[in-house]
Amino acid sequence: MLEDWEKRLSMRSIKDVYSFIEEYLREDDVAPESMQLWEDDVNIISEESLGSLFNIERAIYIDTPMALNAKNLADNVFLQRLHSNMTHSLGRTLDKSKMLLLRIARLLNGKISQSDSLLGETELYYERKDEHLKLPVEKIATGMKTFAYLYQLIKNGYLDDKTILMIDEPEVHLHPQWIVEYARLLVLIHKTLGTKLILASHDPDFIAAIKAIAKREEVLEETNFY
Known part of the structure; x- marks a missing residue:
């Protein structure tokens, strides 16, 4: 009942x-x-x-892009859950997600794929566009991993209007020129998919980028700074 x-x-x-x-x-x-x-x-x-909570069905917490590397999971229940989100699909990719996936693919100049290892573990790979280069995600730059986990969460259907996504200091792993692109991507995830975001940051440039882009995308009234 x-x-x-x-x-x-x-x-x-x-x-x-x-x-x-x-x-x-x-x-x-x-x-x-x-x-x-x-x-x-x-x-x-x-x-x-x-x-x-009636408006939230799932919460995803990210404190490091190293969750993409299964070898780093150890006994951390949060990393285990995040890695599962990135390697197991909900069986859906929202149509409105495709623009976001294309944006990330352009930034990475490639895409993220996955396959099962001989041991039965699901492994993630970075495939560089037009160069036939395929690397385990654990071997790519940390900044690229920061975009890669968003790519996987979107592709696997975990980011929608019933999700709250919490990210701790994402700018730490980013090259300065990518900070604005990452801020833009987060704002577009909220605007396009309705995902609620909680971001912790000490970087004034990242915070300023979030504020400016949220204003441009007309979602500033839905954004709070503390």
């Missing part, structure tokens, strides 16, 4: 959430003691339970 399912969601113990945070989200050996979460002026987190 739908009502029973919704009731179970609303009764999830907030203690379970803090236990997860305690295990996976500690920083400098300190975990958050409290949280606030609102959706359309409705408080999702109470003192006892955690409600459900």
Whole structure:
């Protein structure tokens, strides 16, 4: 019954959430003691339970493009989930995504492909346009990886209006001339696909680029800076 399912969601113990945070989200050996979460002026987190977000179906967190390299996954649950998103398709590529994929392919002067290894693992490759060059993604420049993971998430159907994408300091791995292109791509992902974005950055040039491009694309009113 739908009502029973919704009731179970609303009764999830907030203690379970803090236990997860305690295990996976500690920083400098300190975990958050409290949280606030609102959706359309409705408080999702109470003192006892955690409600459900109705406008979000998935959250994707990226703190390093190294998630493209399966050898770096170790026991990190976030890298494992991100790598799975990039190697396993939802079986759909939205028509409005094609422009974004073409834009990234032009920036990379190639595309990202995948195939299964002899060990049964899915591996990602960079194929350079018109040069018959095919390299494992782990061997390409870190800045290119930053665009490659967006390419895969878009192609595999994970970025849509029910997704929140969180990226930590993406400009760190980018050549200065690519910072503006990356900012433009993020704004277009939001405008075209409706994906919600949370970006953490200390780079004034990157922030200025986001603001200027959001204004040009007429989505500045949907953008907040803290």
